[in-house]
Amino acid sequence: MKKIKNYVYKIQKNDFTNAGKVSSEIKRTLKKIGFNNIVIRKIAVISYESEMNIVIHSEGGLIELGIYEDKITLFIKDNGPGIEDIELAMTEGYSTASSKVRELGFGAGMGLPNIKNCSDKFEITSDTNGTIVRSTIFLE
């Protein structure tokens, strides 16, 4: 089905001042469109975890929110350095976050597993150029 709208949000590396703003913005947009609570909550969690992943672990990146008649897609792309062992990164509780980041309350190792759990469809690819996550939520 044809994409109705695409929103692009850029995210900077290590930008803890603005961290969370993109996910709040996405949430606000979805609320305005009028999606139901379950959809909004799932996307809020996916976008927040992704945003924090980009801020903490990557060289910066972006989130694209795609609105369709029957689904919502999130395309999350960063500029590296990539995930060495994706399977390990997908394990709940596994984290490469530094102790400084953990002190801020992040890096519990729930990011990627959380994103996957909230997605109806989830794909991840990663190499040294960066990581790409494609997450889809189907609308009933």
Added chain:
Amino acid sequence: MKRTFYLEKDKCKGCTNCMRKCPTEAIRIVEGKAKINDDKCINCGECIRVCPYNAYNAISDKIEDLKKFKYNIAIPSTTVYGQFSLGTQICKIHNALVGLGFDYVYDESWAAELVTKAIKDKVSEDINARPMISSNCPAIVRLIKIKYKSLLENIIEIEAPMEIAARLSLERVLRNNKDLEKKDIGIFYISPCPAKILSVKEPMDKKDSYINRVISLKEIYGDMIRELKMHSESCFSNPSLTGLKWAISGGQTEACDFENSISVSGLENVLDILEEIELGKLDHIDFIEALSCNGGCVGGTYNFENPFVANSNIKHILKKTDKGLLLNDDVEKYTELKSKGYFASKIIDKFEEDRKPNIKEAVEKIDKIEQIYDKLPKLDCGSCGAPTCRALAEDIVNGTDTIDSCVILKLEGN
């Protein structure tokens, strides 16, 4: 009824103070006067608080309404005990109410202690919903209904202490006065805020309140002070210390004593926390006490005393009251009341929120708003009568305002 206060138009200067403070952007300045959108108003009372011209007035019942009933019960909000000079005994406050014509005073703190137990049970029974949000502040429940619908299922659906107090006091009075019938009895709640007045006049669970009349504390404060001075005799009445804590921010949290909880007060702070919950950041928290007024219910607009002073007064009572003293025996009846369903409440109608959006139309509308917003100066000056440039853009797309309202664009010659 959707609102328990009104604007005295003659006093309103159209100054934008209330419009800027309103957490749901429910206020616009139209033709130089504030105009409230009742569908968005949560009755938090911020506009009443910030108005420099005292243009907002409470819609409150009057002490004269006592005449309408054969027998009158007063239920003072727990905050009432913080409104008089340090060391004022609770029983003297009760006596003052009797002096004003009430036949019986029932302490809200007793009911708050019972509700504390009910909250504890609910939170430990319902382990899948996290975090659970207290429903004690009606302004916050309405805020969630309007702005944070995805959090509706996190709200703890439990009857408010004032309703439990009304029900138990009524039963007690009927038991002790065989010649009275329910219709003879007037139950009056003394309220610290417009939100609780609305909860009596228009209960969220859509069944009738057990309270018959509700008076703002400011409405009878003068009468109470004068009456208080006339009662010097010593007396005896015990609040529940667990329940009394509910008057101040952090009190419910302390009373419930969960492993992980957050107590937050003041609308701006509450908005931040609700935002965090929606992003899934607080799923590890068991219980959130979110109160609309800074400092908790002692910060309610209809209180007389400064909230920090009232807080100190309440803490003084908490410290000085003998914990071992006997309370009203209703407080011991938790298990019985629970099994009879006293605490059950249906605040949230989950089905009312489930609708299918017209995505295309909504996206087009958002695009239009963005296009207009781009043209606006983004100063959020409020001169147009809307709280922010974005709000004006929305109003224009909704057809309730035009871009000509923007004073800055006009000055720039557009």
